[in-house]
Amino acid sequence: MDGASSTQSADLSWLDKPGVFRVNRLDAHSDHRCYATQDEAAQDASSLVMPLDGTWKFKYSPNPQARPADFYKLAEAPADFDDIAVPGHIEIAGYDKNQYINTMYPWEGRKYRRPAGLTPDDPGIGAFSEADDNPVGSYLRTFTLPEHMRGQRIHVVFEGVEQAFYLWLNGHFVGYAEDTFTPSEFDLTPYIDETGENIIACEVFKRSTAAWIEDQDFFRFFGIFRPVKLVALPKIHVDDISVRSLLSDDLHTGTITVDMRLSAKAAADLAGAQTEVVVTDPQGNRIASQTGSPEHDGDATLVFTGIAEPQLWDNGSPNLYRVEVRLVDAAGETCEVAQVDTGFRKLVRDGVKVTLNGHRLYILGVNRHEWNADSGRCITVDDMHRDIDTMLRNNINAVRTCHYPDRLEWYRLCDEHGIYVMAETNLESHGTWQKMGAVEPSYNVPGNSSVWEKVVVDRATTQYEMLKNHPSILFWSMGNESYAGTAIAAMDAYYKSKQDGRLTHYEGVVHNRAFEDVISDLESRMYDTPEGARKYLSEQPKKPYILCEFMHDMGNSLGGFGDYMELFDDCEGFLGGFIWDYIDQQLYAPDPVTGGKMLCYGGDFDDRCSDYEFSGDGLLFADRTEKPAMQEVKYYYGRYADGNHIR
Amino acid sequence: MEIIFGDVVTGVHGDGFEYLFSWQAGGPVSFNVNGREWLYRAPRPALWRATTDNDRGNGFPVRSAMWMGADMFATCSKTELSVDGEPVAKPLAPDNNAFGGAVQAQTMTMTYTYTLPVVPATTVTVAYTVTPDGTIGVTVRYEGKEGLPELPVFGLRFVMPTPAKGFTYTGLSGETYPDRMAGGVPGEYTVEGMPVTPYLVPQDCGMHMRTQQVTVTRDSVLDNSKRGDRSEFSLTFAQAEGGEPFAFSCLPYTPEEIENATHPNELPPVRRTVLTVCGAVRGVGGIDSWGSDVRPDYHIDAQQDHEYSFVIKL
Numbered sequence: 001m002d003g004a005s006s007t008q009s010a011d012l013s014w015l016d017k018p019g020v021f022r023v024n025r026l027d028a029h030s031d032h033r034c035y036a037t038q039d040e041a042a043q044d045a046s047s048l049v050m051p052l053d054g055t056w057k058f059k060y061s062p063n064p065q066a067r068p069a070d071f072y073k074l075a076e077a078p079a080d081f082d083d084i085a086v087p088g089h090i091e092i093a094g095y096d097k098n099q100y101i102n103t104m105y106p107w108e109g110r111k112y113r114r115p116a117g118l119t120p121d122d123p124g125i126g127a128f129s130e131a132d133d134n135p136v137g138s139y140l141r142t143f144t145l146p147e148h149m150r151g152q153r154i155h156v157v158f159e160g161v162e163q164a165f166y167l168w169l170n171g172h173f174v175g176y177a178e179d180t181f182t183p184s185e186f187d188l189t190p191y192i193d194e195t196g197e198n199i200i201a202c203e204v205f206k207r208s209t210a211a212w213i214e215d216q217d218f219f220r221f222f223g224i225f226r227p228v229k230l231v232a233l234p235k236i237h238v239d240d241i242s243v244r245s246l247l248s249d250d251l252h253t254g255t256i257t258v259d260m261r262l263s264a265k266a267a268a269d270l271a272g273a274q275t276e277v278v279v280t281d282p283q284g285n286r287i288a289s290q291t292g293s294p295e296h297d298g299d300a301t302l303v304f305t306g307i308a309e310p311q312l313w314d315n316g317s318p319n320l321y322r323v324e325v326r327l328v329d330a331a332g333e334t335c336e337v338a339q340v341d342t343g344f345r346k347l348v349r350d351g352v353k354v355t356l357n358g359h360r361l362y363i364l365g366v367n368r369h370e371w372n373a374d375s376g377r378c379i380t381v382d383d384m385h386r387d388i389d390t391m392l393r394n395n396i397n398a399v400r401t402c403h404y405p406d407r408l409e410w411y412r413l414c415d416e417h418g419i420y421v422m423a424e425t426n427l428e429s430h431g432t433w434q435k436m437g438a439v440e441p442s443y444n445v446p447g448n449s450s451v452w453e454k455v456v457v458d459r460a461t462t463q464y465e466m467l468k469n470h471p472s473i474l475f476w477s478m479g480n481e482s483y484a485g486t487a488i489a490a491m492d493a494y495y496k497s498k499q500d501g502r503l504t505h506y507e508g509v510v511h512n513r514a515f516e517d518v519i520s521d522l523e524s525r526m527y528d529t530p531e532g533a534r535k536y537l538s539e540q541p542k543k544p545y546i547l548c549e550f551m552h553d554m555g556n557s558l559g560g561f562g563d564y565m566e567l568f569d570d571c572e573g574f575l576g577g578f579i580w581d582y583i584d585q586q587l588y589a590p591d592p593v594t595g596g597k598m599l600c601y602g603g604d605f606d607d608r609c610s611d612y613e614f615s616g617d618g619l620l621f622a623d624r625t626e627k628p629a630m631q632e633v634k635y636y637y638g639r640y641a642d643g644n645h646i647r
Numbered sequence: 648m649e650i651i652f653g654d655v656v657t658g659v660h661g662d663g664f665e666y667l668f669s670w671q672a673g674g675p676v677s678f679n680v681n682g683r684e685w686l687y688r689a690p691r692p693a694l695w696r697a698t699t700d701n702d703r704g705n706g707f708p709v710r711s712a713m714w715m716g717a718d719m720f721a722t723c724s725k726t727e728l729s730v731d732g733e734p735v736a737k738p739l740a741p742d743n744n745a746f747g748g749a750v751q752a753q754t755m756t757m758t759y760t761y762t763l764p765v766v767p768a769t770t771v772t773v774a775y776t777v778t779p780d781g782t783i784g785v786t787v788r789y790e791g792k793e794g795l796p797e798l799p800v801f802g803l804r805f806v807m808p809t810p811a812k813g814f815t816y817t818g819l820s821g822e823t824y825p826d827r828m829a830g831g832v833p834g835e836y837t838v839e840g841m842p843v844t845p846y847l848v849p850q851d852c853g854m855h856m857r858t859q860q861v862t863v864t865r866d867s868v869l870d871n872s873k874r875g876d877r878s879e880f881s882l883t884f885a886q887a888e889g890g891e892p893f894a895f896s897c898l899p900y901t902p903e904e905i906e907n908a909t910h911p912n913e914l915p916p917v918r919r920t921v922l923t924v925c926g927a928v929r930g931v932g933g934i935d936s937w938g939s940d941v942r943p944d945y946h947i948d949a950q951q952d953h954e955y956s957f958v959i960k961l
């Protein structure tokens with residue numbers, strides 16, 4: 001069962017079945033911006049969106065058996081429900097327990113578990129649905145549709161829910177989704193009360209089979225931790241848009257292709273409809289426009305050729321062109337205005353050399369977890385702005401979104417500020433193949449499992465479809481530290497099938513060289529020594545070499561950085577790397593002695609097992625102040641950062 | 648300047664200074680400048696740093712643990728004095744009866760030898776040379792011994808009676824270590840207070856490489872007659888003429904105090920100044936935090952001799 005299926009009732013055993021990871025969740029689409037009018041587009045303020053953030057009613061249950069199973073049928077929250085802020089982590093709201101752990105699974109030493117789906121005789125039923133260590137958050141709130149959203153199709157988007165959740169509206173089952181770090185969108189239209197009060201119910205489970213592939217090195221939380229919103233779809237709507245900005249080999253001529261998939265409230269609405277597409281240059285000048293008619297199935301393609309001397313996009317000059325689509329119905333009324341920003345840049349791999357717009361590409365990067373010491377992985381747009389400023393100030397030109405997709409706003413900021421992105425799929429199964437430092441893949445997932453392959457390819461598909469238009473993304477990364485097998489090879493093949501000019505990345509193939517030729521365009525290493533890098537690069541290297549993690553900046557560290565940087569001067573195949581990592585993961589908690597607040601880490605919450613201070617590897621302290629080592633980063637990256645030209 | 652040959656302490660006095668070199672405490676017990684005291688206890692060789700995450704990860708403190716004991720328990724095994732270049736063989740009682748009063752001199756050198764509780768044992772020698780303008784030249788020598796593990800640091804630690812208000816130094820910007828100082832910008836910098844870099848687990852911090860001089864400023868004393876007097880006073884530690892720049896850290900804690908804390912808020916209340924003037928500093932490393940050593944150029948070989956000098960100026 002996947003997104004193609006529909007069902008009328010929720011089934012708790014989906015938590016146990018790796019093959020069930022989304023039910024009625026809509027297919028991912030581009031993250032283009034939609035507005036009801038041209039004025040709204042000009043102001044970047046859409047009336048088609050209604051946030052559902054704020055206070056929800058909430059009931060915490062320590063395990064599935066203790067949960068109020070029928071709460072979604074209620075017309076209002078019972079008296080024993082508390083208030084909780086959405087978005088936010090349930091643990092930080094005061095329930096369950098904060099736990100920081102790295103590669104071990106969070107139940108290490110408490111539960112004997114193995115991933116289901118690896119052998120036919122192990123269905124794994126009950127492993128999570130009947131577990132006493134699987135807390136549940138039951139969320140409830142009401143909303144009334146504002147007048148201007150009535151009469152339209154209504155979707156709900158949960159931008160991030162950890163780790164598995166079921167959704168109901170007005171007592172009707174709507175859907176189920178896993179994949180913590182990508183938006184889950186559902187169609188509420190069949191169940192919505194357009195004029196009255198609607199009650200939306202969401203049941204979030206801390207653990208499911210997704211736990212096996214979300215074993216990232218971080219605090220383990222659950223809950224609705226990213227924004228929730230209602231979206232109204234006008235009678236004609238751009239469901240998906242794919243914009244490709246292509247450059248001639250000499251970089252002097254650009255072509256923009258725009259592929260759209262439209263949907264209509266009623267099939268007849270498409271008849272006579274028109275798509276008006278306008279392209280503006282980075283200075284806001286209108287440089288091209290076309291009008292077309294969608295096919296009867298709602299597909300539309302427009303091509304703008306012969307764009308002379310396009311202003312190229314790169315770190316030094318992040319020039320963005322804007323593609324704006326206006327949908328006009330047969331009567332000439334504007335139904336929707338959609339926007340996508342795009343950039344002309346040409347990424348070329350030639351043997352071990354990688355160039356961007358004809359110049360050698362220097363990846364002066366950092367790994368970035370989303371983090372805020374008050375609210376964990378629930379971060380604000382202001383946090384993102386501060387991070388962009390910090391990177392620009394210190395000559396950091398690239399980010400690996402370790403090890404999951406970030407909030408969508410981040411990619412737009414990277415487009416606007418010229419930060420190169422390695423977009424990483426939400427995948428890490430570290431504890432299934434590496435134990436106490438040794439490679440031991442006896443129950444590795446996704447491995448060579450056809451069931452788990454579906455799960456991870458869906459995650460790749462979601463990431464690609466929502467992020468495909470962002471010029472900042474140069475690399476698709478399959479995930480982190482999950483060993484290598486046919487499932488990850490299928491992810492690589494999926495990304496390559498898109499032929500979008502980006503390169504694929506995955507490090508774990510280092511541990512299983514059998515897949516070297518079918519996984520990753522780059523030779524990726526973590527924590528290799530400068531000598532190790534030099535050795536690879538001097539012995540007929542097959543691929544460009546990148547350090548997806550290096551310079552482990554734990555505590556007082558970052559010594560010897562120069563020995564890596566000089567590889568840029570000596571080895572043409574050295575693409576650079578991403579420092580581990582951007583910001584310490586610590587949480588504020590009351591200091592029992594002084595009554596003030598203090599920054600805490602793993603083990604400070606009676607959390608066991610824990611990896612204690614191992615989350616303190618950032619160039620920034622958890623309060624976002626820079627560590628002293630940053631001046632070294634600024635110096636060395638600055639030597640190569642001048643718009644990709646060596647100073 | 649004049650020298651007072653006491654029974655326990657040899658004092659040297661001049662315009663604005665009074666220094667007391669003890670034969671009992673194993674080092675100077677007073678650097679009094681313009682009526683204000685700069686020493687809380689006799690300075691001792693600095694042979695340990697609070698371990699960094701990378702140190703712990705690569706096993707360095709296990710290999711070099713004996714230096715922590717040496718840092719805490721070095722004992723003075725020999726004291727020597729010379730005045731105007733001539734050794735004074737019998738400066739103490741009853742031979743000091745022969746001086747009959749203060750003795751005028753142009754230079755005086757007290758040399759303390761510390762025997763370190765390491766196996767095999769070795770020594771650090773600290774020589775203080777005072778001249779009439781009150782300048783103290785300091786030379787610190789380490790005697791290398793085959794078989795000794797690498798040193799975390801080699802320096803001289805001054806514990807001052809009250810907290811510094813701040814310090815001004817000429818050297819590199821920010822916190823620097825020998826393998827992390829390329830980004831340090833040369834200049835003169837003033838630091839308020841004695842910031843302890845708030846690493847998640849407290850660890851060695853605040854080092855400043857390639858320093859030409861540092862001036863420590865205080866505005867409080869323990870002297871009961873000067874309670875409430877918050878006028879500022881300073882002392883400068885500078886590169887010796889014709890010598891090399893040095894490294895220093897100016898923190899409110901000893902390495903052992905820092906070593907014990909698991910969070911910054913477990914560090915004790917700030918009561919004193921700990922100024923460590925270093926001739927050699929081990930790098931911090933950075934390849935990883937679970938085994939990789941500091942790059943080869945940034946180790947301190949304890950099997951070799953080390954020596955450095957600096958001056959203390961009024």
